[in-house]
Amino acid sequence: MTYRAEYLWIDGTVPTPEIRSKTKILADGETPGIWGYDGSSTNQATGDNSDVVLQPVFQCPDPIRGGDNILVLCETQLTADLAPHPTNTRAGAREALDKYSSQEPWFGMEQEYTMLDPGTGWPFGFPPNGYPGPQGPYYCGVGAVKIAGRDLVEEHTDLCIEAGLMISGTNAEVMPGQWEFQIGPADTVTVGDHLWIARYLLYRVGEKHGVEISLDAKPMKGDWNGAGMHTNFSTNAMRENYDAIVKAAESLGAEGKPQEHLAGYGVGIEERLTGEHETQRYDQYSYGVSDRGASVRIPWQVAKDQKGYIEDRRPNANADPYVVARLITNTACSVLA
Numbered sequence: 001m002t003y004r005a006e007y008l009w010i011d012g013t014v015p016t017p018e019i020r021s022k023t024k025i026l027a028d029g030e031t032p033g034i035w036g037y038d039g040s041s042t043n044q045a046t047g048d049n050s051d052v053v054l055q056p057v058f059q060c061p062d063p064i065r066g067g068d069n070i071l072v073l074c075e076t077q078l079t080a081d082l083a084p085h086p087t088n089t090r091a092g093a094r095e096a097l098d099k100y101s102s103q104e105p106w107f108g109m110e111q112e113y114t115m116l117d118p119g120t121g122w123p124f125g126f127p128p129n130g131y132p133g134p135q136g137p138y139y140c141g142v143g144a145v146k147i148a149g150r151d152l153v154e155e156h157t158d159l160c161i162e163a164g165l166m167i168s169g170t171n172a173e174v175m176p177g178q179w180e181f182q183i184g185p186a187d188t189v190t191v192g193d194h195l196w197i198a199r200y201l202l203y204r205v206g207e208k209h210g211v212e213i214s215l216d217a218k219p220m221k222g223d224w225n226g227a228g229m230h231t232n233f234s235t236n237a238m239r240e241n242y243d244a245i246v247k248a249a250e251s252l253g254a255e256g257k258p259q260e261h262l263a264g265y266g267v268g269i270e271e272r273l274t275g276e277h278e279t280q281r282y283d284q285y286s287y288g289v290s291d292r293g294a295s296v297r298i299p300w301q302v303a304k305d306q307k308g309y310i311e312d313r314r315p316n317a318n319a320d321p322y323v324v325a326r327l328i329t330n331t332a333c334s335v336l337a
């Protein structure tokens with residue numbers, strides 16, 4: 001008898017890396033070991049030295065195939081010395097977590113996305129060649145006029161739960177055809193592992209339904225909300241006292257830090273962080289309680305309890321969760337130590 005391991009890895013697509021996968025058929029009792037692929041087809045190698053190594057780092061049940069089949073998430077490595085490939089951003093997240101593990105950093109990421117008709121590129125819920133009524137009734141809405149694609153959302157949620165991912169909720173978003181799921185709370189590395197696999201499962205559900213899933217940060221120009229990946233963050237100190245909450249929020253605004261972080265927060269930051277549509281402008285840093293127009297929000301419950309977490313509202317939907325988690329861990333934990 002055999003079972004199948006779907007090997008997943010992050011490619012070198014510029015400017016936004018994407019997830020790729022291929023299938024390995026294994027004999028019962030055989031474990032999924034090191035593997036490789038043609039990096040010249042994923043923007044990760046030249047044709048004359050094309051092999052890139054797949055190093056399994058995390059696995060879970062494959063909820064699409066079911067049975068004994070599994071998903072195997074891999075880091076990419078160089079053949080010469082098995083060092084991390086330059087595009088391997090998980091390695092940086094690992095280093096950050098190793099350095100600050102005693103602070104127990106946790107992340108909850110809110111992945112927004114947009115469902116598109118693959119033929120027209122037009123969002124689900126938008127009439128053909130036209131626009132729906134203005135934003136207002138769609139966020140967390142219900143009913144056929146306001147909502148499109150809920151079956152797909154429910155199917156994706158079931159798959160995430162069956163795979164054992166730390167999915168913590170879903171909601172319909174402010175623009176029609178836009179949805180969100182949340183992963184967390186999980187550590188600096190695990191949040192990225194689970195989020196990348198959840199993205200993979202979402203694309204797979206989209207294939208089945210003939211729906212394109214877009215992580216574009218501003219899929220519709222004009223008076224429509226963009227798509228972000230709000231990143232909620234805490235350490236053991238922040239979960240215990242408010243001083244640490246303020247310190248963490250301040251650290252993200254320290255000299256040079258906003259620029260360093262925005263460079264790793266995804267493509268199209270200036271288009272999305274305009275100061276409109278529940279964002280702070282990309283060239284300003286601010287934090288505040290309950291403030292959805294700030295770069296960083298302190299939820300009201302956190303101000304009330306005097307402990308908890310902060311929400312960095314700046315990352316784009318198309319950001320790499322490993323990069324976002326590495327940046328926040330290094331910046332905040334270095335002042336909280």
Ligand code: ADP
Pocket residue numbers: 106107108109110168169182183184185230232233234239308309311
């Ligand atoms: P919003 O109110 O901004 O829409 P969501 O409910 O969508 O927030 O997402 C909040 C996320 O924060 C969830 O993924 C949740 O698991 C996560 N979270 C909750 N507590 C913490 C914490 N202490 N540290 C980090 N993340 C947390």
Ligand code: MN
Pocket residue numbers: 110180
């Ligand atoms: Mn949310």
Ligand code: MN
Pocket residue numbers: 110112173180
């Ligand atoms: Mn949202």
Ligand code: MN
Pocket residue numbers: 110230311
């Ligand atoms: Mn949020």
